[in-house]
Amino acid sequence: MSSAARVLAAGAVASWAAMRLLRGEGSFSFDGKTVLITGGSRGLGLVLARDVAGAGAKVAICARDQDALDRARAVLERIGAAVMALPADVSDRESVHRLIAAVTARFGPIDVLINNAGVIEVGPAETMSVADYEEAMATNFWGMVYPTLEVLPAMRERGGGRIVNITSIGGKLGVPHLLPYSASKFAALGFSQGLRAEVAGDGVSVTTAIPGLMRTGSPRNAIFRGRHRAEYAWFSIGDSLPGLSVSAEDASRRILAAARRGDAEVLFPAVARLAVIATAVAPNLTASALALADRLLPGAPDHGTGRKRGKNSQSGLSPSWLTRRGDEAARRYNQIAPAEGSST
Ligand SMILES: NC(=O)c1ccc[n+]([C@@H]2O[C@H](COP(=O)([O-])OP(=O)(O)OC[C@H]3O[C@@H](n4cnc5c(N)ncnc54)[C@H](OP(=O)(O)O)[C@@H]3O)[C@@H](O)[C@H]2O)c1
Numbered sequence: 001m002s003s004a005a006r007v008l009a010a011g012a013v014a015s016w017a018a019m020r021l022l023r024g025e026g027s028f029s030f031d032g033k034t035v036l037i038t039g040g041s042r043g044l045g046l047v048l049a050r051d052v053a054g055a056g057a058k059v060a061i062c063a064r065d066q067d068a069l070d071r072a073r074a075v076l077e078r079i080g081a082a083v084m085a086l087p088a089d090v091s092d093r094e095s096v097h098r099l100i101a102a103v104t105a106r107f108g109p110i111d112v113l114i115n116n117a118g119v120i121e122v123g124p125a126e127t128m129s130v131a132d133y134e135e136a137m138a139t140n141f142w143g144m145v146y147p148t149l150e151v152l153p154a155m156r157e158r159g160g161g162r163i164v165n166i167t168s169i170g171g172k173l174g175v176p177h178l179l180p181y182s183a184s185k186f187a188a189l190g191f192s193q194g195l196r197a198e199v200a201g202d203g204v205s206v207t208t209a210i211p212g213l214m215r216t217g218s219p220r221n222a223i224f225r226g227r228h229r230a231e232y233a234w235f236s237i238g239d240s241l242p243g244l245s246v247s248a249e250d251a252s253r254r255i256l257a258a259a260r261r262g263d264a265e266v267l268f269p270a271v272a273r274l275a276v277i278a279t280a281v282a283p284n285l286t287a288s289a290l291a292l293a294d295r296l297l298p299g300a301p302d303h304g305t306g307r308k309r310g311k312n313s314q315s316g317l318s319p320s321w322l323t324r325r326g327d328e329a330a331r332r333y334n335q336i337a338p339a340e341g342s343s344t
Contacts, residue, residue, distance in 0.1 A: 028162070028259075028260045028261075028262065029055070029056070029260075030052045030055040030056060030057040030112070030256075030260075031055060031056035031057070032056060032057070032058070033052075033056075033057045033058070033111035033112055034057070034058050034060070034103065034104075034107040034108050034109065034110050034111050034112070035049075035052045035057040035058070035059050035060070035110075035111065035112040035113075035114065036059075036060045036061075036062075036099075036100070036103055036110050036112070036113050036114070036147070036151075037049050037052075037059065037060070037061050037062075037114040037116055038061075038062055038063075038088075038090050038113075038114070038115055038116050038117035038143065038147060039061075039062070039063055039090070039116045039117030039118060040059075040060075040061025040062065040063065040072060040085075040116065041061060041062075041063035041065060041068040041069045041071075041072040041085070041334065042063070042068055042072065042216075042217070042218075042221075042333055042334040042335050043216035043217060043218050043248065043333050043334075043335065044116060044166065044211075044214060044216045044248050044251055044252065044333075045061065045063075045114075045116040045117070046061075046072050046075065046333055046334055047216075047248040047249060047251070047252040047333060048114055048116065048252050048255065048256065049061050049072070049076055049081075049083075050075065050076060050079065050081075051252050051253070051256055052112070052256065053076055053079055053080075053081030053082075053083065054079060054081075055256075057081075057112070058081075058082040058083075058107045058108075059076060059081055059082070059083050059084075060083070060084040060085075060086065060103040060107060060110075061073075061076075061083070061084070061085050061086075062085075062086050062087065062088035062090070062099050062117075063087070063088075063117070064087060064088075064089055066087050067337060068334060068337070069085040069086070069087060070085065071334050072085055072334055073085035075334070082107070084102070084103060084106060084107065086099055086102060086103070090115075090117045090139060090142075090143030090144075090146060090147060091135075091138035091139050091142055091143050091146075092146075093142075093146050096146040096147050096150055097150060099147075100147065100150045100151060104154075109154050109155075109158065110151045110154070110155075110161070111160070111161060111162065112161070112162045112163075112164070112259070113147055113148065113151050113161075113162070113163045113164070114163075114164045114166070114259075115143070115144040115147055115148065115163070115164065115165045115166060116164075116166045117139060117143050118139060118140050118143075118166065118168075119135060119136060119139045119140065119181075119222075119223070120136075120178065120181045120218070120222045120223065121135070121136060121178075121180050121181060121222070121223040121224075121225065122177055122178060122181075122222060122223065122224050122225065122231050122232075122235050123177055123224060123225030123226040123228070123231055123300075123305070124176075124177055124225075124226050124297070124298075124299065124300040125179050126226075126300040126305075127225035127226040127300050127301075127305035127306075128179060128180055128225060128305075129305070132180045132223075132225070133179075133180040133183065133184075135180070136180035136181050136183065136184035137180075137183070137184045137187065139184075140181065140184035140185055140187075140188055141184045141187040141188050141191070144165055144188050144191065144192070145191060148163060148165075148191075148195065151163070152199070152204070155199075155202070155203075155204045156199065156202040156203075156204060158203075159202060159203040160203045160204065161203075161204045161205075162204070162205045162206075162207070162259055162262070163195070163204065163205070163206045163207070164206075164207045164209060164255060164258075164259045165188060165189075165191075165192035165206065165207070165208050165209065166209045166211070166255070167185050167188045167189045167192060167208055167209065167210050168181070168182075168185040168210065168211060169210060169211065169212040169213075169267075169272040169275060169276070170182040170185045171185030171186045171187075171188060171189035171210065172186075172189070172210060172267075172272075172275070172276050172279065173275060173276070173279045173286065173290070174186075174290075175290070176290055176291075176293060176294035176297060177231065177294070177297050189208060189210070192206060192208040193208055193264075193265075196208070196264055205259075205262040206264075207255075207258050207259050207262065207263055207264065207265070207266065208264065208265045208266075209254075209255045209258065209265075209266050210265060210266065210267040210268075210272070210276075211246075211251055211255075211267075211268060211272070212244070212245070212246070212268065212269055212271060212272030212275070213238060213239055213241075213244055213245035213246070213269075213272075214245060214246055214247070214248055214251045215239060215240065215245050215246070215247050215248060215325055215326055215329040216248045216251075216329055216333055216335075217248075217326060217327070217328075217329035217330030217331070217332070217333045217335040217336075218239075218335065219232065219235050219236040219239050219310045219318075219326060219330075220236075220309070220310045220311045220330045220335045220336070221309060221310060221311065221335055222235070222309070222310050223307060223308070223309065224306075224307075224308050224309070224310060224313050225305050225306055225307055225308075226298065226299075226300050226301055226305060226306065227298040227299070227300075227301055228306050228308040228312075228313040229313050229314070229315040230298035230315075231297075231298055231313070232308075232310045232313035232314070232315070232318055233315055233317035233318045234297060234298070235310075236310065236318040236319075236323045236326050237317065237318060237322045237323055239323070239326045240322060240323045240324060240325040240326040240327075242325070243269075243271065244269075244271060245269075245325075245326075246268060246269045247329075248329060248333055251268070254266055254268050311340065
């Protein structure tokens with residue numbers, strides 16, 4: 001390497017280090033902190049829990065399904081984590097109040113809240129009921145607001161704390177066949193961004209995570225309406241496609257790094273960033289592309305809207321070699337109860 005190249009390389013490393021320092025990266029550690037992760041029993045939440053526990057945090061997780069929680073607790077205890085796994089429904093304000101009181105009583109004040117719990121309903125608009133919209137808003141929006149309002153006063157009083165809100169690319173652009181989900185994620189994103197500005201002066205950092213597709217194995221437990229087998233097939237195949245989706249491990253790494261740095265936003269993978277840029281600079285073109293995509297998706301059936309889980313919507317296309325990576329994620333991230341067997 002020539003000396004000029006060496007000087008340039010040293011300069012680049014120095015400015016990268018200065019940027020990290022300015023953004024506070026490295027100054028925040030999860031070690032010894034109390035971290036509450038909603039929806040930590042499976043999928044991304046479980047990987048986040050495992051990663052913060054590995055970094056020395058006391059970790060509390062919640063979900064509604066006790067069996068999945070027990071399995072998740074065993075996974076976390078195996079790595080030597082101090083763990084609480086509590087049944088709670090984030091769409092119920094009282095339940096959230098009890099959850100946070102229990103965690104605080106045993107682990108002390110919550111230093112980091114990760115609002116991760118979410119539900120998704122897939123199908124054409126004609127098949128969605130008002131209850132589907134209410135369910136999405138209750139979990140994806142109110143389920144973020146309730147825990148936040150519960151922990152915020154103590155964080156403000158202490159002059160510190162981190163809140164990480166897991167939203168979605170579906171909260172940046174309206175996605176066909178995901179209307180309740182998209183609407184609720186737009187609401188969550190607006191809440192998260194505005195909150196960051198309001199609490200910054202109190203030493204509380206809010207990070208908005210905006211993931212595109214992640215291989216968490218979630219399609220198995222998602223809700224499908226209309227031609228549910230065809231809906232499950234396109235959704236689970238998309239979830240498995242290389243380039244379109246990222247692994248849950250990769251997602252967790254990116255989200256926790258952003259939280260450590262105190263970033264306002266983390267948006268990934270590249271294809272999701274491109275979609276956001278395209279929507280901003282060419283909204284009509286993006287709308288046409290989405291309308292075209294909608295035409296390729298299954299139409300609404302003549303009668304019967306149904307409401308089935310992915311695991312009850314299997315076909316020749318899913319599971320298949322096309323969904324291999326997503327199916328593997330379902331096995332790895334606690335999406336399958338032992339009673340369901342090892343079949344996907
Ligand atoms: N997977 C993706 O491609 C993707 C992409 C973008 C954004 N996201 C977002 O990332 C987050 C995690 O996704 P994921 O794929 O890991 O989902 P997942 O595997 O379906 O896990 C969702 C978790 O939330 C819990 N949960 C759902 N409703 C709840 C409620 N009312 N109260 C308490 N817990 C509840 C679930 O447990 P119980 O059902 O037992 O309650 C489960 O632990 C979600 O917010 C999702 O919208 C996912």
